[in-house]
Amino acid sequence: MGRFAYFEGKFVPVEEANINIQTNSFHYGTAVFEGIRAYWNEEKKQLFGLFVKEHYERMLANCKILNLKVEKSAQELTEITVELLRRCGHREDTYIRPIAYFADLKISPKLIGYKTELAIYTVPLGDYLDLSRGLKAKTASWHRINDTMIPARCKVAGAYVNSAFAKTEALLNGYDEAIMLNPDGTVAEGSGENVFIVRNGKLITTPSASNILEGITRNAVIHLAREELGIEVEERPILRSELYVADEVFYTGTAAQVAPVVQVDHVVIGNGEVGPVTKRLQEIYFSIVKGNNPKYEHWLTPVY
Numbered sequence: 001m002g003r004f005a006y007f008e009g010k011f012v013p014v015e016e017a018n019i020n021i022q023t024n025s026f027h028y029g030t031a032v033f034e035g036i037r038a039y040w041n042e043e044k045k046q047l048f049g050l051f052v053k054e055h056y057e058r059m060l061a062n063c064k065i066l067n068l069k070v071e072k073s074a075q076e077l078t079e080i081t082v083e084l085l086r087r088c089g090h091r092e093d094t095y096i097r098p099i100a101y102f103a104d105l106k107i108s109p110k111l112i113g114y115k116t117e118l119a120i121y122t123v124p125l126g127d128y129l130d131l132s133r134g135l136k137a138k139t140a141s142w143h144r145i146n147d148t149m150i151p152a153r154c155k156v157a158g159a160y161v162n163s164a165f166a167k168t169e170a171l172l173n174g175y176d177e178a179i180m181l182n183p184d185g186t187v188a189e190g191s192g193e194n195v196f197i198v199r200n201g202k203l204i205t206t207p208s209a210s211n212i213l214e215g216i217t218r219n220a221v222i223h224l225a226r227e228e229l230g231i232e233v234e235e236r237p238i239l240r241s242e243l244y245v246a247d248e249v250f251y252t253g254t255a256a257q258v259a260p261v262v263q264v265d266h267v268v269i270g271n272g273e274v275g276p277v278t279k280r281l282q283e284i285y286f287s288i289v290k291g292n293n294p295k296y297e298h299w300l301t302p303v304y
C-alpha cells in the first residue's frame with residue numbers, strides 16, 4: 001500500500017509522476033481534467049467510485065474539443081482507475097484527479113501537432129466545503145468565461161484562472177465560496193460548483209446550454225428531486241436578485257457534494273437555516289454515494 005499514480009501509461013509511486021517544466025500544457029492551460037470521488041463505507045469495509053464512467057465520458061468529450069487524443073475508452077479509463085485505487089488501498093473518502101495534457105517540450109499555444117499524455121492520481125478528501133453549517137456565498141465581480149472565449153463546459157485547466165479569481169475574492173471578503181455571473185448578469189455557477197435555488201416549492205437551475213460545466217452531480221440532483229422527492233425542476237436562466245429572494249440556495253459538485261448556502265452577499269436566504277429541500281437532497285445523495293441505497297447501486301463502481 002502507498003501512494004501511486006497512473007502516469008504516461010504506467011503505475012508509478014506518486015513522487016515519480018513528474019512532468020518537465022517545459023511541458024507545453026503547463027504553460028498554456030490546455031489540459032483537460034476531471035474530479036471524481038470514491039466513498040468509503042466503514043460498516044461494509046467497501047470503497048465505491050461514484051459516476052466514474054460518466055466522468056470519463058465527459059473528459060473524453062472535452063478532450064475532443066481541445067484536440068487531446070486520449071487513446072482509451074471511458075470503460076478502459078474506469079478500469080485503470082479501479083486498479084489505481086486498489087494499489088493505493090484507501091480506506092477513506094478519496095478524490096481522483098485524471099488529467100490529459102500536451103506533453104511536448106515545445107513553445108506555442110496551439111492544439112495541433114503535440115502528443116497527448118494522461119496522468120491520474122488520488123488523494124484523501126473529506127468535505128471540500130464545510131457541510132456542518134450553511135455557507136456564505138459572494139457574487140463575484142469576475143464574470144464567468146463564456147463560450148466565445150473558453151467554453152465553460154470544458155473542464156480545461158486554463159479556465160480555472162477564472163474560478164481562482166472568483167473564489168479568492170470571496171475568501172478575502174470573509175465568504176466561503178463565489179457565485180459567478182454571466183456578462184448579461186444572469187447566474188452562471190460557483191468556482192467549482194453548479195448553483196440551484198428553491199422558490200415556491202420548485203427547484204431551479206441554470207440551463208446546460210449556458211456557461212456552466214454540465215455537472216454530473218447537477219444531473220443526479222435533478223433526477224433525485226424529480227423521481228424521489230416529486231419536486232418540479234426547471235432549467236432556466238436565474239437572475240442575481242432571484243438568489244436573494246429564494247427560499248433555499250445550494251451548490252452541487254463532486255467535491256462540494258450538496259452544499260447549502262444560507263447567505264448571498266448581504267442577504268440572508270430564507271430564515272438563515274439549511275432548508276428542507278436541501279436537507280432531503282443531502283440525505284438521499286449521501287445514502288447513495290456511501291453505498292447504502294440499493295436502488296442507485298448502478299451509480300457506483302465497487303473498488304473493494
Ligand code: PMP
Nearest residue numbers: 192193194213215216217253254
Ligand atoms: N462547475 C465547475 C466550474 C466545476 O469545476 C465543477 C466541478 N467539477 C462543477 C461545476 C460540478 O460538476 P460535477 O458535479 O460534475 O463535479
